[in-house]
Amino acid sequence: MSQVSIPNVKIAVIDGDLLVRDxxxxxxxxxxxxDVLSFDNGMAAWRYLEGADSPDIIIxxxxxSGLNGFELxxxxxxxxxxxxxxxxxxxPDDEKVARDSGADAFLAKPVSVTDLFRVVEAFVV
Amino acid sequence: MLRVGPSSGExxxxxxxxxFSSRLKLLIIMAKSYLIGCPIGKYRKQAIIENSRWVFxxxxxxxxxxVSFKDQDLKAQAGIAFTDDMHEEHIFYQRIQLLAxxxxxxxxxxxxxxxxxxxxxxxxxxxxxxxxxxxxxKDVKFLKVA
Numbered sequence: 493m494s495q496v497s498i499p500n501v502k503i504a505v506i507d508g509d510l511l512v513r514d515x516x517x518x519x520x521x522x523x524x525x526x527d528v529l530s531f532d533n534g535m536a537a538w539r540y541l542e543g544a545d546s547p548d549i550i551i552x553x554x555x556x557s558g559l560n561g562f563e564l565x566x567x568x569x570x571x572x573x574x575x576x577x578x579x580x581x582x583x584p585d586d587e588k589v590a591r592d593s594g595a596d597a598f599l600a601k602p603v604s605v606t607d608l609f610r611v612v613e614a615f616v617v
Numbered sequence: 618m619l620r621v622g623p624s625s626g627e628x629x630x631x632x633x634x635x636x637f638s639s640r641l642k643l644l645i646i647m648a649k650s651y652l653i654g655c656p657i658g659k660y661r662k663q664a665i666i667e668n669s670r671w672v673f674x675x676x677x678x679x680x681x682x683x684v685s686f687k688d689q690d691l692k693a694q695a696g697i698a699f700t701d702d703m704h705e706e707h708i709f710y711q712r713i714q715l716l717a718x719x720x721x722x723x724x725x726x727x728x729x730x731x732x733x734x735x736x737x738x739x740x741x742x743x744x745x746x747x748x749x750x751x752x753x754x755k756d757v758k759f760l761k762v763a
Contacts, residue, residue, distance in 0.1 A: 509630075509631070511631070511633070511636045512631050512636070514667075514671075515631075515636050515639060515640060518640075518643070518664050518667055518668050518671075519643055519664075521660050521661070521663065521664040522643070522647065522660075522661050522664035522665065522668075523759060523760075524660075524759075525658040525659070525660045525661045525763050526660055527660055578619075581628070582628055582629055582630040582631075583628070584625035584626075584628045587620070587625070590618065591618045595618055596618065596619065597618060597619035597620065597621065598618060598619070598620050598621075598622075599621050599622050600620070600621070600622025600623050600624075600625075600627075600628045601622065601623075601628060601629065601630060601631050602622070602623065602629060602630075602631040602632070602635040602639070603621075603622055603631065603639075604622070604639055604642075605639055605642050605643045605646065606752070607621040607622050609757060610619070610621050611619070611621065612759060613758075613759065614619050616759070617758065617759040
């Protein structure tokens, strides 16, 4: 696992569940003291992610409408290979697929505050 | 690949209770960080206010649910008030609401003075005792910079 430091980090959260999306965004906003982007489906996220002002880190639920998490991971890594893509899931079978697909992290649900702190420690500071 | 979260056998979708519990723990961390002097920047302030509001309104909803259960019990069992457990639970949710108000005040720079900070510490301690939540904020280095 690489230890990196990203100044003025830009993060996007993609999850169809509003409660989870808002929770993850709030924790990350507090941790990094930066605004955090959020999207409720993969297609809306991709329209933004393919632009020049793309986030440094995306955290996407696997089971999301439009483009699912694995499709988003493949497109994002193809366009921005150096940037980080983290996948969240409530399905244990998704962990191996995430690993094989080149995800930088797998967040098993339910995600806790301390899990998100570990993510920030690993990828941001 | 970094892997965080519960083991494979415990993976599940996040329920409303999971979210409430996680947001409450986040609120505790936010308040504890303030008490040890961690800086509050623009977006941290926004995150504290958002989280305080969320926890306040959802704990209010939980209290209302308890009261409606109590009323049904009273109708059925005339004259029987809260059991000790229900009373404790009621107080616990009141303490959570107080913590939410205090956290919003600290984010807005209104929680000033020795006794207000003492009240915040005492309230935090009581809530943490009930939750059995013992998180050491001093171990989180990134909270010390804004």
